[in-house]
Amino acid sequence: MRRRLLTAFVVLAVAAAVPPASARTRPATSPGPHYEPIEVVATIPFPGGVVPQDPKTGGTNFSADLAPDGRHIVTTFAPTEGEKQVGVMDLDGTGFRCITCGRMKSAWSPDIFPDQRRMLVQVPSPVDRVTEALPDGLNPLSAGTGDQSYAVVECLPSVYDCRTLRRQPLEFPRNSLLEGAQNRTVSVSPDGRYVKWAEIRTLQGSVMVIGRLHADGTKYTVRDPLVLNPPYRLDSDVAAWSDGSRYYETGAFADGGRTLKYGTEGTALNYDIYELDLATGRRTRVTTDLDYNELYAASPDGTSLAYSSGRGLDRMTVFSQVTRPPLIDLMSFSQLGRIALWNNRLCMNEMWLMPRGTQSGTYGGQPVVPEDNWHIRGWSWFADGTRALVTEFRDPSEVAPGNPADRVRLQILSFPDRKPTAPKPVVDLDTVDMASWAIPYDRYVGMGAHAVTDRTIKGKAAGTARVRYLGTFAAGSWTVDYDHYSEDGVTFLDGSESMATPSPVLLGVYQADLSLTGSRRGYLRADLTVLGQDRYRGSIESEVDGRRLGGVPTQATCPGVHQPGLRLTATATATAVTAGTARIRVTVDSRVPADATYRPVAGATVEAGGVTATTGADGTVSFDVPAASGDVLSVRADAGGFRPADVRLTAG
Numbered sequence: 316m317r318r319r320l321l322t323a324f325v326v327l328a329v330a331a332a333v334p335p336a337s338a339r340t341r342p343a344t345s346p347g348p349h350y351e352p353i354e355v356v357a358t359i360p361f362p363g364g365v366v367p368q369d370p371k372t373g374g375t376n377f378s379a380d381l382a383p384d385g386r387h388i389v390t391t392f393a394p395t396e397g398e399k400q401v402g403v404m405d406l407d408g409t410g411f412r413c414i415t416c417g418r419m420k421s422a423w424s425p426d427i428f429p430d431q432r433r434m435l436v437q438v439p440s441p442v443d444r445v446t447e448a449l450p451d452g453l454n455p456l457s458a459g460t461g462d463q464s465y466a467v468v469e470c471l472p473s474v475y476d477c478r479t480l481r482r483q484p485l486e487f488p489r490n491s492l493l494e495g496a497q498n499r500t501v502s503v504s505p506d507g508r509y510v511k512w513a514e515i516r517t518l519q520g521s522v523m524v525i526g527r528l529h530a531d532g533t534k535y536t537v538r539d540p541l542v543l544n545p546p547y548r549l550d551s552d553v554a555a556w557s558d559g560s561r562y563y564e565t566g567a568f569a570d571g572g573r574t575l576k577y578g579t580e581g582t583a584l585n586y587d588i589y590e591l592d593l594a595t596g597r598r599t600r601v602t603t604d605l606d607y608n609e610l611y612a613a614s615p616d617g618t619s620l621a622y623s624s625g626r627g628l629d630r631m632t633v634f635s636q637v638t639r640p641p642l643i644d645l646m647s648f649s650q651l652g653r654i655a656l657w658n659n660r661l662c663m664n665e666m667w668l669m670p671r672g673t674q675s676g677t678y679g680g681q682p683v684v685p686e687d688n689w690h691i692r693g694w695s696w697f698a699d700g701t702r703a704l705v706t707e708f709r710d711p712s713e714v715a716p717g718n719p720a721d722r723v724r725l726q727i728l729s730f731p732d733r734k735p736t737a738p739k740p741v742v743d744l745d746t747v748d749m750a751s752w753a754i755p756y757d758r759y760v761g762m763g764a765h766a767v768t769d770r771t772i773k774g775k776a777a778g779t780a781r782v783r784y785l786g787t788f789a790a791g792s793w794t795v796d797y798d799h800y801s802e803d804g805v806t807f808l809d810g811s812e813s814m815a816t817p818s819p820v821l822l823g824v825y826q827a828d829l830s831l832t833g834s835r836r837g838y839l840r841a842d843l844t845v846l847g848q849d850r851y852r853g854s855i856e857s858e859v860d861g862r863r864l865g866g867v868p869t870q871a872t873c874p875g876v877h878q879p880g881l882r883l884t885a886t887a888t889a890t891a892v893t894a895g896t897a898r899i900r901v902t903v904d905s906r907v908p909a910d911a912t913y914r915p916v917a918g919a920t921v922e923a924g925g926v927t928a929t930t931g932a933d934g935t936v937s938f939d940v941p942a943a944s945g946d947v948l949s950v951r952a953d954a955g956g957f958r959p960a961d962v963r964l965t966a967g
Contacts, residue, residue, distance in 0.1 A: 344904045348673055349915040349932050350681045351732045354955035356702070359725040362404055362411030365392045377723050381695035381704045383427055387475050388704065388725070389434070391423040399423040401436055401468075403475055408725075414470065414477045422468070429507045429741070433469050437501075440464035440491055462492040463499055467535045485535045488524075488756060489514060500565045503528075505572035505741045510537060513564040519761025520645045520788040521563045523577055525593075525749065526756075541753035543577070543591060545598065549765065551773045553640050553780065553802075559762035561641045562586075562648040569613035572742040576601075576611040580644045583812075585635040586652055588622055593744065596752030602674050604909065605638070607631045607652065609664060612694045612703075613671060615738030620671040621694045621703065623664045626679055627908020628873065630663035633857050633864040637829055637839040639800075639808055642772070642782055643793040645762055647814035650823040650845050662710065662873030666691040677910040684878045684956055685726060688713060699735035703728045710875050731955075732918030763788025776804035790816050797829065805834040812839075821847060827855075835860055843867065879907045881916060883952040883960035885923075897942035897966050899923060902935045903952045919954040942966040 379390045382403065389403050394413070398421035404411040415422040415436070422436040440462035465485040470477035489496035501512040504525075511525040526540035547559025566576035566588070574590050581587040581600060588601040588608045602608040602622070607630045610623035625631060631652055641648070669680025683691060685707070693706030709722045716722060767784040774780065778799035785792050792815035800808045810829035816822065823845040831837040837859035845851050849869065856865040866872070884902040903919040906912060915934025920927060924940030930952075942948060946966045953959045 344902060344913045344915050344934060347912075347914065348670060348678060348680075349917045349934060350905055350907075350954075350957075351668075351730060351916070352918045352920075352954035352956060353668070353683055353685065354729045354731055355685050355726050356729040357407075357727040359388070359406070359408040359727070361723075361725075362402075362408060364395055365390075365402070365411065377706070378424065378693050379695075379704065379706050379725055380425075380693065381697065382475070383429060383431055384475075385698055389425050389427060389474070391425065397421075398439075401425045401434070412477075414474060414480070415468070418480050419468075419482060422466070425468075426502050427474055428503055429505065431473050431475070432471065433467055433507075434474050435485065435501065435503050435510070436466055436468055438464050438466045441493060461497075463497055463501075464491060465498070465501055467530075483530065483534050485510070485537075487512070487514070487537055488526075488540055489516065492517065502565075502567070504744055505568055506743050506745075509744050511543075511565050511568075511575060515649075516761055516763070517789040518764050518787040520763035521649070522759060522761055523563050523565045524756065525575075525753075527745075539750075540756035541749055542756055542759040543575070543753055544759065544761075546754060547762065549767070549770065551771065553642075553772050553775060556772055556782075557640050557642065560643065560645050562645050562653060564653070566609075566611045567613070569611075570617050570742070571739040572744060573747065574613070576613075578609060580641040580648055582635065583639045583641045583644055584631055584648055584652055585638075585641075586631065586648065593749055594747045596749075599672070601672065602679070604674070604679060605632050605635045606909075607664060610666070610692075610694070612696060614696050614700045614736075615698050616700050616736040617739050618671055618736070619668065619700065620680075621666055621668050621683065621696075622680075623691075624667050624679065625663045625665075626667065626682075628663040628665070628868070629864060630868050633855055633866070633868070634839075634841075636857055636859045636862070636864065637808075637831055637837055639797070639812075639829070640780065640802075642780055642795045643812060643814055645788065646791070646793045646816065647812075647825060649788075650814060650816065651825060651843075662690060662712075662870055662875065663868060664690075665876050666694060666705075677912060678914075679909065681905075681907055681956070682876065682879065683728070684876050685728065687877045688875045689724075690876060698738050700738075701730055701733050701735050703730075710873075711870060712873065712875060729955075761788065763791075774800040775802040777801040778807060786816075790818065792816075801833070803834075806831060807833045810839075831859065878956060878958050879905050880958040881905050881919065881952050881954060881960040882913060883921075883950065883962055885950045885962050885964055895941060895943055896939050897946075897948075898937060898939050899948070899950070899964070900935065900937045901928075901930070901950065901952065903930050903954070903960070904934050905957055916952075916954050916957065919952050919957075921950065921952050923948050923950040 377392055379388050382389050387403050400413050401415045401422045402413040424437040426435040467483050469481045471479040487498050495517050497515040499513050510528050514522045514524050523543040524540050526537035529536050529538045544563055545558040548555040561579045564578045577589050585605050586607050590599045606625035608624045612621040666683040667680045668683050688710035689707040691705045691707050695704040705726055707724050770782050772780045778801050780800050781796045783794045794813040796811045797808045812827040815824045825843045827839045827841040829839040839857040841855035843853040882904050886900045901921045903916045904913040905916055917932045919930040926940045928936045928938040930936045948964050950962045
């Protein structure tokens, strides 16, 4: 058979967001973790009469989660007229029925028990009755600062067919702001026996609590509550002190209920994701970057993590890039990053996906962007880990469609490169000895209740930090002065940082004048007055090693979210081939925000000469295509969640 020799060559093609590179200067693909395609396999229509936005304020009042049976979707929605309610529908959007309409004034944020006959819901609180007439912008107790009350809804025969409904209040040890606490992030454990929440005590600060549910026929209460915060000490040890001066908030369960996610600051104003083993009390830091990380959804088999982050968008980096211990964060983060300022709640908190426990250096997984400028705010895994139900909101910077249903959508995402797996079994928390390491509820006093007139804390390597706390968590002032403070002996911090709340929720004043010297050089200067939700005056600026950031990031300054581009390299080997056939080798990789390293894309579809192939875990694939000498071949790479890439090569 006549044979031809195909001359070796290399051609690069990159998406617009990736600068071109020559073969000689092309950055190498990392041999580490790879990216995967994420495909949209279904868009679920909204049922008639369901408005995904509040008809009075235009705000977003829609959420959706996959029900425990995997065949239904449970939603919070706004009816055409009236308050928020809870409904359920089939997986394809048909069969919608409202569970609470006509039975409860309002209900939202449903959490279905494993028996699928009960659900925990949030309901209007006593304080709401006082403030509900005020617009959100003028209501000091709306959004993240308002009171929060809950109830258990009992349905027969099931929540999917709730012919008989009974509502029973859920009472907490401190039941409302009127009793000295806001109870937030409440959810039921996978075994249905426990409830966890973040108790924001007005005098003490944030406290993470778990307790056993008890029903007496008229109400649900919490028995034997335990505090999940780490113990702290008011001494000269910075680590022991910081365990009390951080802001804490509970998140989702994982590993069948044995693991609980919580959020707190790794360093000052740098909110990170942590995992707590409820059997042992062991704590693991999951995210390590300098920006905001919050939502958490571990896959049912425990191997993957979907999480939300400001990575690459610099939501909090202007506050956090001058790294320092979180010595006043209980006060400052609640004002600036989590509750009072309430900025960037829609943008700058985007979903990412990574193998669980792998964030390291600049690697944090891949952004999940089914389409540019749609923001994912809800994530539910299907049991086998190959699909997820997501709720998405259109970027508010874009012109809003006239139909509210075009501003919010439900989609099912597929991970075609994955094989089905079994979920981890549910853990009976009655068999887990949390009392062996957790703190009894009545014995924990939060750092916010302590007056500290003048205390010196030693740096790990050198220098000191001098702290002064006056007042309480709700209203007071917290100050730290650094004197050549160092944790590594090569970078040193000097200056002061303070947070004062003359009027809780309504007014907070943050000031900083910090300088870094030594191995790393920079500064943080701030004089900000927080006036409420997304309202402030003043300025902030920081710089570290030449990277300068300025101003408070807001919704208006969000650059939006965009799919990363694929980079495609096609090579033809210098080898004899059968006449009319050429063998090509393709490499597909990409780089994502906050990570300059190109990493392979596994499962990418490559097409050339009418032949289709799929890349492996290293992002490469080799295959034969019909070609004669001089033929021009078009090669295209596609992967869901990425912009495609194309190259043209000439067989010679």
